[in-house]
Amino acid sequence: MALLREAVGSSLRAARTEQSRTLRDVAREARVSLGYLSEVERGQKEASSELLNSICEALGLQLSALMSDVTLQIASSEIAKLTVVDAA
Amino acid sequence: MALLREAVGSSLRAARTEQSRTLRDVAREARVSLGYLSEVERGQKEASSELLNSICEALGLQLSALMSDVTLQIASSEIAKLTVVDAA
Numbered sequence: 001m002a003l004l005r006e007a008v009g010s011s012l013r014a015a016r017t018e019q020s021r022t023l024r025d026v027a028r029e030a031r032v033s034l035g036y037l038s039e040v041e042r043g044q045k046e047a048s049s050e051l052l053n054s055i056c057e058a059l060g061l062q063l064s065a066l067m068s069d070v071t072l073q074i075a076s077s078e079i080a081k082l083t084v085v086d087a088a
Numbered sequence: 089m090a091l092l093r094e095a096v097g098s099s100l101r102a103a104r105t106e107q108s109r110t111l112r113d114v115a116r117e118a119r120v121s122l123g124y125l126s127e128v129e130r131g132q133k134e135a136s137s138e139l140l141n142s143i144c145e146a147l148g149l150q151l152s153a154l155m156s157d158v159t160l161q162i163a164s165s166e167i168a169k170l171t172v173v174d175a176a
Contacts, residue, residue, distance in 0.1 A: 001144065001151050003137040046136055049091040056089065063089050064163035071159050075152035 002077040004070070006043030008052070011069040013041040015059050030058035090165040092158070094131030096140070099157040101129040103147050118146035 016026050027037040032051055039045035040055070047055065056063050104114050115125040120139055127133035128143070135143065144151050 001141040004140055004151065004155070005137040046134060048134055049093040052092055053089040062163075062166055063092065064159055064166050067092070067155065067159040067162055071152055071155040074155055075150075078150055078152050 002074045003043065004074070005040075005046045007070045007073045007077075008047065008066070009041045009043035011066055011073065012055060012059070014069070015061055015066070016041070019059065021059075026055065026058050030054040090162045091131065092162070093128075093134045095158045095161045095165075096135065096154070097129045097131035099154055099161065100143060100147070102157070103149055103154070104129070107147065109147075114143065114146050118142040 016023070023034050023037055023041070027034040030037070030051070031054060036045065036051070037055065040047045040051075052066075053063060056066055104111070111122050111125055111129070115122040118125070118139070119142060124133065124139070125143065128135045128139075140154075141151060144154055
């Protein structure tokens, strides 16, 4: 199964780069360390729910909008795996 | 903002009770402790992505299905908050 933290990280990174913002800028506004945000974006660290909300606020994103993107990503990866199994 | 772990916990609990299964049964199948699962369901503990997948498997749920339910819950709570602000 896909890992939730990887989908969350990838959605956060996509939202930040769409806004042409740096890790440093978003980390400062969210009051998290740059290293923490970077690890979260790379799917290496589970964000706590409170810090996830701070990061969403810094990005001007509703949590529901982030989670909708995360859900689509996870669903796509599940479909891709089913396709591989069907082809085998 | 809503807390992700609370929405995840509430969706997991709803899925388990819909199947009329006990905490003990699901915890055993997911190979997590009963106390851990209970804290996750009550939104008191952040589930790691790996253990969240084990719990989903024990419930026969795709992660995308869980996250879709979580997203709807969070969106509903955001709309409820907007309504309160509008009424004030």
